[in-house]
Amino acid sequence: MYGTVQSTTWLSPAMVRIVLGGDGLAGFEPRVETDAYVNVAIPPEHADYTAPFDLDRIRNEQPAELQPHRRRYTVRRFDASAGELTLDVVVHERGPGGMWAAGAAPGDALVLTGPGGGYHPDPAADHHLLAGDESALPAIGASLEVLPTGARGTALIVVDGPDHELDLVHPPGVEVRWLHRTGEEPVDERLLLDAVSAPPSPASRLHAFVHGEAGEVRAVRRHLLTEWELSRASLSCSPYWRRHLADEAWRQAKPAWSAEVERDVA
Numbered sequence: 001m002y003g004t005v006q007s008t009t010w011l012s013p014a015m016v017r018i019v020l021g022g023d024g025l026a027g028f029e030p031r032v033e034t035d036a037y038v039n040v041a042i043p044p045e046h047a048d049y050t051a052p053f054d055l056d057r058i059r060n061e062q063p064a065e066l067q068p069h070r071r072r073y074t075v076r077r078f079d080a081s082a083g084e085l086t087l088d089v090v091v092h093e094r095g096p097g098g099m100w101a102a103g104a105a106p107g108d109a110l111v112l113t114g115p116g117g118g119y120h121p122d123p124a125a126d127h128h129l130l131a132g133d134e135s136a137l138p139a140i141g142a143s144l145e146v147l148p149t150g151a152r153g154t155a156l157i158v159v160d161g162p163d164h165e166l167d168l169v170h171p172p173g174v175e176v177r178w179l180h181r182t183g184e185e186p187v188d189e190r191l192l193l194d195a196v197s198a199p200p201s202p203a204s205r206l207h208a209f210v211h212g213e214a215g216e217v218r219a220v221r222r223h224l225l226t227e228w229e230l231s232r233a234s235l236s237c238s239p240y241w242r243r244h245l246a247d248e249a250w251r252q253a254k255p256a257w258s259a260e261v262e263r264d265v266a
């Protein structure tokens with residue numbers, strides 16, 4: 001499956017919106033989860049093939065160093081009537097995913113598989129917590145849009161500064177708080193955790209979504225399970241990326257990391 005770039009729009013200095021469409025998306029089956037994601041395949045710089053390509057054929061024919069980079073991006077929106085899939089991609093000037101998005105132009109093709117997904121806000125929850133950085137912003141934005149008008153909760157989003165904040169549609173009872181990085185890593189790594197603070201009161205049924213940088217997600221998870229006494233079933237955690245590791249290295253490190261995270265809370 002592949003999408004053809006219809007338009008690109010810079011939403012902030014570090015996030016570009018890519019709208020994909022065309023016949024290559026004909027088989028796309030949207031999911032109800034608001035963190036639904038696709039796996040994209042981006043040819044490395046020296047590859048002699050270009051998108052659209054047959055992923056299985058490339059897997060069999062190309063040597064390891066010419067295999068496409070696999071990256072995951074959230075389905076920010078799927079417009080079934082127009083057959084258009086929207087991805088919001090963080091551009092951080094280092095990785096092939098962000099670089100592809102920064103240079104994308106109408107007519108370019110992007111090979112993808114999926115979607116998968118795992119979270120949808122619990123309609124019966126009386127307080128929602130949505131926490132993450134820019135990489136989780138598409139899922140947080142999609143989640144806020146499906147919350148009922150009377151929903152209550154807090155969204156905490158870490159970004160580089162005020163000009164990285166986006167206008168989000170959300171119920172009036174859900175507070176959206178933007179947390180600005182300082183540029184000092186030890187401080188920035190704690191921003192989400194420090195903002196989570198005390199559990200909301202009174203609230204009997206909480207539902208939390210914590211996705212983004214692995215270390216930040218881990219710290220918030222530990223806090224919610226121990227201090228908020230949240231059950232694992234009420235908590236969706238996903239370490240999307242890891243500081244200082246490209247996605248290939250992160251995917252290798254992830255199983256051991258996840259096992260350690262499981263041991264954080266007995």
Ligand SMILES: Cc1cc2nc3c(=O)[nH]c(=O)nc-3n(C[C@H](O)[C@H](O)[C@H](O)COP(=O)(O)OP(=O)(O)OC[C@H]3O[C@@H](n4cnc5c(N)ncnc54)[C@H](O)[C@@H]3O)c2cc1C
Binds near residue numbers: 095098099136247
């Ligand atoms: C289920 C899922 C859904 C995701 N949805 C989105 C999405 O909608 N939008 C999105 O932008 N990302 C999303 N991500 C995260 C994205 O897949 C990773 O950030 C990926 O590493 C980006 O690839 P890259 O090629 O740009 O950088 P890589 O080559 O993987 O990394 C290069 C360097 O950049 C750093 N880096 C990676 N990501 C970031 C970042 N976000 N901010 C700062 N530095 C970074 C790495 O630590 C590394 O040092 C999602 C991840 C998952 C698992």
